[in-house]
Amino acid sequence: MNRAESIATIEDYEAVAWDLSHLIPNNNEDVITEFGVGATAFTGEVDYVVDNLKKVAAWCKSGERQQYIGFAGEDAVGMARLAVYGKNNVSDPAVAEVVDVGTPNFGVYVCNPYRGKGVGRVLAQACRRAIDLEFDGQAWTAVDDENTASQRTVERMGFRIKQIIGSTLVYTYNAPDADYL
Numbered sequence: 006m007n008r009a010e011s012i013a014t015i016e017d018y019e020a021v022a023w024d025l026s027h028l029i030p031n032n033n034e035d036v037i038t039e040f041g042v043g044a045t046a047f048t049g050e051v052d053y054v055v056d057n058l059k060k061v062a063a064w065c066k067s068g069e070r071q072q073y074i075g076f077a078g079e080d081a082v083g084m085a086r087l088a089v090y091g092k093n094n095v096s097d098p099a100v101a102e103v104v105d106v107g108t109p110n111f112g113v114y115v116c117n118p119y120r121g122k123g124v125g126r127v128l129a130q131a132c133r134r135a136i137d138l139e140f141d142g143q144a145w146t147a148v149d150d151e152n153t154a155s156q157r158t159v160e161r162m163g164f165r166i167k168q169i170i171g172s173t174l175v176y177t178y179n180a181p182d183a184d185y186l
């Protein structure tokens with residue numbers, strides 16, 4: 006069964022660290038590209054990954070950051086994150102001009118070979134609940150125009166395209182207007 010669990014309430018960090026550190030480097034180059042240090046922090050020696058998981062858990066705070074681990078059965082196979090970055094930390098300045106940087110950025114990944122089995126959907130649902138309950142019902146994300154799985158995932162959550170910048174679709178979520186697919 007698929008489930009999403011807050012990184013702050015994980016009981017066995019070693020097991021999560023072992024799974025992610027073995028999965029991410031194996032045929033998941035797009036995760037490294039999209040998430041950079043957010044993904045490499047979960048690769049390498051298990052002890053190093055456990056430390057990083059615990060650091061991230063300590064950062065989780067209502068209205069500022071929430072992060073979830075996606076499980077397929079007992080296996081940790083993905084991650085989703087809501088984080089308020091502030092203007093200077095949004096990597097693309099053109100995107101920072103379009104979105105409200107006081108609202109959280111949403112990001113999600115599921116590692117191969119576990120994609121296409123509904124884990125992304127349960128992670129997205131956990132984040133949507135958190136957006137509504139803890140982040141005033143507002144969020145944003147940016148998706149490449151060729152990334153159809155991600156587009157489908159965020160559109161199902163109720164995100165809608167606000168602007169297209171080159172090949173980047175900039176999406177915002179506004180709870181009162183969100184219609185879920």
Ligand SMILES: CC(C)(COP(=O)(O)OP(=O)(O)OC[C@H]1O[C@@H](n2cnc3c(N)ncnc32)[C@H](O)[C@@H]1OP(=O)(O)O)[C@@H](O)C(=O)NCCC(=O)NCCS
Nearest residue numbers: 112113114115120121122123124125126153154155157158
């Ligand atoms: C985007 C991603 C998280 C989706 O996770 P997933 O577990 O594979 O997706 P799910 O099986 O839960 O499917 C979610 C939705 O996307 C659709 N979908 C999944 N793979 C798809 C694909 N290759 N093409 C089109 N739609 C796809 C599913 O049909 C589902 O829609 P539905 O609920 O209407 O049926 C995953 O593909 C991924 O990690 N991609 C690389 C990282 C990335 O680009 N992240 C986005 C940055 S925000």
